[in-house]
Structure formats: structure tokens, C-alpha cells
Amino acid sequence: MRPVPARLTAAVASAAAVSVVLAALLTAGLPTTPYAASQGVLAAVAAGFGVVVIAQLARLRVRAGAGHATLAWGEAAMVVLCVNLPPAVIPLVILAGVGVSHAVLRVVDARAGRVRSARDLLYSVSALTVAGSLAALTTVLVQPVHDVPLTTRGVLALCAGALVYCVVAISLVAAHVATSRGGRPATVAVELLRGKLLMVVGNIAVGLVIVWSCLTDALLLLLLPPVLWLLQQLYASRIGDREERRTWHEFAEATRDLNRLDVRGTADAGIDGARRLFGVTGARVILADGTVFGTASAASTSSDMSSTASSAAPVGHALAVGALAVGELELTGVGRLRPRDQRMLDAFGDALAAALHDAITQDALRTMSERTTYDAIHDPLTGLFNRAALLSRGNALLRRRGVDDPVAMLLLDVNDFKEVNNALGHAAGDEVLRVIAGRVTEAGNAGDLLARLGGDEFALLITDLDTGGADLALAAAVERARKLGAQLAVPMRIDGVLLSKEPSIGVVVAAAGEVDLTELLRRADIAMYQAKRAVQPVAWYDAARDDASTDRLALLAELREALHSEEQLTVELQPAVSLAAGAQQITGVEALIRWKHPRRGRLAPDQFLPVVEASELMGPLTRWVLDRAIGLASGWRRAGLAVPVSVNISARSLLERQLPETISDLLARHRLPAELLVLEITETVMLSKSPVIDDVLARVRRLGVQLAVDDFGTGFSSFTVLTRLPVQEVKIDREFVAQMIDSPKAEAIVRATVELGLRLNLRVVAEGVENPDQRAALATLGCTSAQGFLFHPPLSADRLAAVLRERRQVQRRHLRAEGAG
Ligand code: C2E
Ligand code: CA
Ligand code: CA
Secondary structure (H helix, E strand, O other), X not given: OOOOOHHHHHHHHHHHHHHHHHHHHHHHOOOOOHHHHHHOHHHHHHHHHHHHHHHXXXXXXXXXXXXEEEEOOHHHHHHHHHHHOOHHHHHHHHHHHHHHHHHHHHHHHHHOOOOEOHHHHHHHHHHHHHHHHHHHHHHHHHOOOXXXXXXHHHHHHHHHHHHHHHHHHHHHHHHHHHHHHOOOHHHHHHHHHHHHHHHHHHHHHHHHHHHHHHHHOHHXXXXXXXXXXXXXXXXXXXXXXXXXXXXXXXXXXXXXHOOOOOHHHHHHHHHHHHHHHHOOOEEEEEEOOOOEEOOOOOOOOEOOOOOOOOOOOOEEEEEEEOOEEEEEEEEEOOOOOOHHHHHHHHHHHHHHHHHHHHHHHHHHHHHHHHHHHHHHHEOOOOOOEOHHHHHHHHHHHHHHOOOOOEEEEEXXXXXXXXXXXXXXXXXXXXXXXXXXXXXXXXXXXOOOEEEEEEOOEEEEEEOOOOOOOHHHHHHHHHHHHHHHHHHHHOOEEEOOEEEOOOEEEEXXXXXXXXXXXXXXXXXXXXXXXXXXXXXXXXXXXXXXXXXHHHHHHHHHHHHHHHHHOOOOEEEEEEEEEEOOOOOOOEEEEEEEEEEEEOOOEEEOHHHHHHHHHOOOOHHHHHHHHHHHHHHHHHHHHHOOOOOOEEEEOOHHHHOOOOHHHHHHHHHHHHOOOHHHEEEEEEHHHXXXXXXXXXXXXXXXXXXXXXXXXXXXXXOOOOHHHHHHOOXXXXXXXXXHHHHOOOOHHHHHXXXXXXXXXXXXXXXXXXXXXXXXXXXXXXXXXXXXXXXXXXXXXXXXXXXXXXXXXXHHHHHHHHHHHHHHO
């Protein structure tokens, strides 16, 4: 808070000085009346002085604008002075009385922690002196009342004088509060006048009663103290009520203002609220992390007769939510807080702490989500977009172009990048990648989309090629690739070593409406490998040379996408039927993967599994099939159609030690009993004698899951496998089934397998049964079940469910018929 402005003080003090000097001059020329002489002017002056002092000491403190003011019994004193003293003496008596009383109050205030400066004191005394002088003048102008019997007009004159005193005093106080604390003087004055209204009326009445008592019987004055005490209590409670209402209103407003979602806004609202609620001169919010909001204004000594209060040392109020420290609210110039203010500060502190905590959490969440969105689409090493961002943004860019607009993809792979890592370490490798990323960025145009695909591979999508025909577009793209290659080949210094890293760049140009990003990347990939093979910096895509061998990587990339898409992968289900109990009885169902490729059409497992088996995608793919198959079987079981489901597991998946856990999780999640799951493992894998596979198989078996030897017979010398491993089923390879009618050798193998299987108590399933001859021969041999086109082709999940339902109805009818017969 600023101190009372010097100019305002000077003006009021001068006015006071003028009135006092005039009064002194007039007093000096005053004829000593016989009455005055007889009463003793000195006694009257002394009495007047006493009244003024008492009136000022019995003050009440009220809120005024952003500060405080004190209200006193000045009007009562004024009435008494006007009757008892010659007008000219009044300013002198007021000056003396107010001066002395305020000097005393200043000491009292200082004890209470409210420091008032000398200038404040001067202002207060001057203001009241000016008010008193004008009041005396007003009274005299209406009707001189000193030393004459009181008439009606005299009473009016006294009232007028008292009102002038009140208005002038309050205006000057308001001017001070407004200039030092902010706010409009008129508003503060009106507020103070409203608060003081009852007091003014009471004060004037008390003054008149005192005057009347003096004139009638001075003994009556003895009755006065209790009346005055009661009045004082009444004033105090009135003011208290008003303040209470106002304070809680302000409190509600201040706490409502705290509801912001940002930390700065909340802290500022808290500081603002603290200033308004506690009339402090400065406030700061210091967060637990050390961030500071607001300023601690220089603690100023403040205030005049009316406005209060500031002790120099800041007061800290801890802000906490439960046991969690949020920070501190530091207030400067609080003075000593009354118990109610202390409670309010506690409540406000709690509200502020909660609001800050919320805002901090919000801020953290915001940054975190910004961070994760950023991380999700950026490569952490180079800050370039990653593959996912390239795909989504690239596809969006393609859609925005015309169908025939040419677009180009440059796929860039740094030659022999591994050597950098091996020779200089990974940090140097990272640095090389960053330099390359920087150079490619520099070489790019505004409309290009650049991404790091991973490792040392970068992709640049160019969508603003000249549209002068396909050949021109390709020429332009190749030209850009050449330039880029040359720029990247410029030697760079890494760890003090001068390196030159040349890239191989694959270029493809296509019409925007014809391809998607995956296809562009696939073609660019083929071109890039061509460049590498030919030891050329740049090569472009040639549809004629787009064969399967160059396609492997693209295929894997596409499968990765397919695993995330809902539509592309499905399983078909092929039932195996009982040969003994009749083909109506389904003994099991085999899940067979299918890939509905968006561009290549329907792919059979043979077309992609060999590639996938050599990659790290086999795990996720197996998991996907298991999840789907177990889910379906669980659905059938819930529908009362419990039938085991078989899933083909390749060697690579059996090498993953966590396979048993994955399976047990899936079984639990879909609530399928383990014995309703059969894992089909080819005979060759079973023969591998790998300790890892043996361990995985044993643990799977321990779950209760059944095992089947698939493609049995292809490993020949393999009958031992049936005794060595914990299997429950053996599937005779369809090659032998196909030949068993014509080839005695094939027939012998089938026969031996069936016999051994039956002796070992295994189910024997013949695969690929295509005609009734095969079926009859197998039945004669005692083969348990058969699977093949003769009975069912692989079916969609819906078709299979329908078949299962139908079979059950047929069986029921049979049972009923048997029961009837
Ligand atoms: P598989 O385990 O021998 O599966 C049986 C294959 O024989 C299936 O071919 C099926 O469609 C086909 N088939 C069924 N009945 C007949 C028939 O009467 N005559 C003939 N000639 N063929 C018949 P598909 O679906 O093309 O699967 C080929 C192979 O791919 C499967 O051979 C299996 O080894 C593998 N496979 C399929 N799905 C999965 C899978 O989810 N995971 C793994 N790891 N391998 C799978
Ligand atoms: Ca199989
Ligand atoms: Ca098979």
C-alpha cells in the first residue's frame, strides 16, 4: 500500500493550519464576556478538550473500500463544543483534542501491530480539524448558539454543524482510503456514510442530551455513561453485522474466483482475493516447487486517522491438501488477525490450496497428454515424424490431391550404416542419423512429408510434383533424389572423424488416387533394394520387376498393420467328423488363418506364413489366432455346443518361453476349459528335441491343453515321437490319405499309424479326405476321425456355428427316435 499521498496531506494540513490560525486570531480579539469570565473560559476549554479526546478514543473500526477506517463520536463532541465554547476557539480545541487522542491511539495501534506514520497522524488530525472548523462555521451561520438559551433554530444549527462535520470528515477519510488503497473516493464515502448513518443520528442525539442536561441539571450527566455504553454496543453490533455480511459475500466471491484450470490464473486469483479479504498490502503465492507468483510490496507505514494497518514482517500461511504440501500464501501488512479473520484465512487457504492442487494436476495432465501425443508421432532421436505419422498424414495428403496428380516417395537407406555403430559406437551412430535428418530436412520443400522409419531408413513423400505427365514427374523425383544423395554424401565430422555416408534411394512415382502410403512404401522399398544391389545411389520402381522376393519386407509391414485392423485377418474353421459314430458327430474344429488383403486380395496361409515365420511377427500372429479361436470355442460352449478347437502352432512360437502363460491368460479371459483347446504341432517340430520346445510343450500340457501331432508321416522314422511326447491326437498327413488307395506304401503307413495310435490310446484323425473310398478305407482301419472336403471345407465362423446347431438337432432327433423305439 502506498502511504497517504504527500500532496493530499499537504492540502488538508494547510486547510487545517489556515482555520487554526484564523481561529487563533479571532480568539485573541475575543472580548471576555462577563459570563465567560465568571464561568472561566479556561474551564470551558478544558471541558471541551476532554470531550473531544473521549469522543475520539471511543472509536470503532470498520472496513472501507479496500482498507479500514475508524468511526468515532465526533458529532456528539461537535454539538457540545458549539454550545459551550465561542466558535473561534473550537478549531483550536479540536486540534489539541484530536492531536492528543490520536497520538495516544497511534501508540495503541503500534502495540497491535498496526504502524501509522507521522504523516498519517498529521493527515488525520488536520482532516478532523478542518471538519470541525467548517462545522463550527456552519452552526454560527445558521444560528449562533454559544452562551444563549437553546431554541428550535439553535437545535437545527447544531444538527447542520454536526452533519457538515460528518460529511467533511468522511469525505477526507474516503479520499485517503481511495488514493492509498484504490477505489473511487465517492464510492468509499457513500459506503462509509451508510455504515455511519445510525451512528450520526445517535451521536447528534447524545450531543443534544448532554447540552440539555448541562443547561437543566448537570447531575443528569451521571446517567449518561451507561446510555453511552449501550449505544456503543449497538453501533458495534450494527457495524459487525454489516461487515460480517459483506465479508462472507466477498469470501464467497474470492473463493469462487479460484476456480481456474491454470496455475497462474489460480495463484493470481488467490493473491487478489487475499488482498480484498484481509486488506493486506502485499501477497505472494509460493508453490512447493519454488515458483513464486505476486509481489511482496514494500511494507509501508500507512494510514491516517482512518485507514490502518501494516506490520512490516510478512506472515506465511501454509497451503496443503491433506498431507500434501502445495505451497505457501505469504501476506505482507496483515497486522494482528482477529480470531474470525484467522479462521477465514484458514478457510481461504484451504480453498486456495485445493484450487492450486487441481490446477497443478490439470497443468501436469495437459503437458503429459501433449507430450504423449508428440511422442506417439515423433521419432525421439531425430524429432522427425515416425512411421505411424507418415502413414496417417501421408494418406491424408494423398486424399487431398487430385486422383491423377503424381506423388513421389523417396525411400532412403544409409549404406553400411552398421559400420559406424561398430567402429565409433552407438552415440556416434545416433549423431550421424541426426546430421542426416537435418540435411534431409534442409533439402525438403514446404509441402513434403519427411519421416524416419526406423534404423537408418528415412522416407520423403513429395506431393507437389510438376503435373506435366508421368514421365516428367518421375524424372523430377529422380532428380531430387540424386541431389539429396549428393548432399548427404558430403563428409561430416563425428567424434573428430571425417565420415562420408552415402545413401541408397528408392524412388517411386504414382497417381495419388491409385495408391496408399503402404503401397508407395512397398514400391519404394523394392526400388531401394534395386539401388543397393546395383550399387547405385538412386533407382526407381519398375512394376515389371516387382516380384515376391523384394516383397517380403513390405508384406511384413502390411501384416503389422493387418494385426491392428479389425477387418483384414480372420480364421476359417474346418470340422473333423467321427468315422465310427458317423459324420454327423463333430469331434473337433481346426482354426485356419485367412488374410483378406486390401490390395492383394485373399491370401492363403502358404502365401504369407513362410515370411512371417522368419520374422518377429509370428508371436503376435499366433497370439491373435489363439485369441480368436479360444473366443469362438468359448462362444459355442456357452451356446451348449462344446467342441474342442485346434490351433496350428509353428516352431517359432514354441520357442517363445511365455507361450504357456499367454495361453493360460487367454483361456482364463475367455473362460474356456483347457481341455477344449488342442495345439497342432507338426511332426518335424516335435522331432527337433529342442529343450526349449520340450519345456514349453510340457508346461502347455500341464495346463490341461491337448496336443496333436500334425502332418504325421512326413518325418518317417518318427513313430517314437508318439511315445516320447505327451500327445493326445495324431493327424495323418493328407499326402498319405490321398495316395492310400493306390499306393500300398502309403496304405501301410496309414495302417501302422492308426494301429499304433489306437494302442497308445490316441485319437487318430485323417486329413484331406476327399472321397468316399478314402473314407471307407479309413473306417475299416479303425481311424477315429476324418477331416476333409468330403465332409466340410473350412467355414466362416457363422457358417460353422450353424452347422454345429444343425448337428445337435439331428442328434437329439436320433436320441428321441431311439427312445421311442
Ligand atoms: P494344415 O495344418 O495341414 O491345415 C489343413 C490344410 O488343409 C488347410 O489348408 C485346409 O484348407 C486344407 N484342407 C482341408 N481339407 C482338405 C482336403 O480335403 N483336401 C486338401 N487338399 N486340402 C484340404 P490351409 O488353410 O491353406 O492351411 C495351410 C497350412 O497353413 C496349414 O496346414 C497349417 O500348417 C498352416 N496354418 C493355417 N493356419 C495357421 C495358423 O493359424 N497358424 C499356423 N502356425 N499355421 C497355420
Ligand atoms: Ca493343422
Ligand atoms: Ca496337416
